[in-house]
Amino acid sequence: MKNSKTLTNLARSFAGESQAGLRYQIIAELCIKQGYNTLATEIKTIAKNEVNHAKTYYDLLTDRNGTARNMEICAGYPFEKLTIEDGLKFSMDAEREEAENIYPEFAKIAAEEGFEEIAKKFELTAKVEKKHEQIFRFLYENFKNGTLFKNSKPAYWECSECGHIETLKEAWSICPLCGASQGFVQLKLN
Ligand SMILES: [Fe+2]
Ligand SMILES: [Fe+2]
Structure with missing residues (x-):
């Protein structure tokens, strides 16, 4: 060696x-x-x-x-x-x-x-x-x-802070449940 x-x-x-x-x-x-x-x-x-x-x-x-x-x-x-x-x-x-x-x-x-x-x-x-x-x-x-939180079809998004979920083309900018910003939305890696 x-x-x-x-x-x-x-x-x-x-x-x-x-x-x-x-x-x-x-x-x-x-x-x-x-x-x-x-x-x-x-x-x-x-x-x-x-x-x-x-x-x-x-x-x-x-x-x-x-x-x-x-x-x-x-x-x-x-x-x-x-x-x-x-x-x-x-x-x-x-x-x-x-x-x-x-x-x-x-x-x-x-x-x-x-x-x-x-x-x-x-x-x-x-x-x-x-x-x-x-x-x-x-x-x-x-x-x-600028598409980390956008999708061509409605997609399932989840807030990593409070677990809020919704199916949308674009994730919320402010979570309607806990107020966390879009940067806390779970990413879709595939
Ligand atoms: Fe690596
Ligand atoms: Fe490595």
């Missing part, structure tokens, strides 16, 4: 997933500040997934390599002040890159180097990132088009 590419790839995965986890939390906080509470909830769920990916890779790395080694790894660290729309686009693109290129490549290398169990973890992660890409795509497109 010591001189393998897979060891470096585990460290890169840990770094990338840690970054993604925190970046998504930052975007979620921005959503809350602007009143998009259920959008923030969806993003926080994905952030939690990324933190758990990071932990998985941390454990794989330390189990194989011991705990007392400092590794220097080279990676991109983009710093940009993002709007919600930019943040959703950034996240969607990052997830696609992970799902289609990064993890399949890491899996291939791990298999070639004889680390079957680690190759499997990379493959499973790629599948999750594909799902994340789809969620971010939905959020990005609907946020950009």
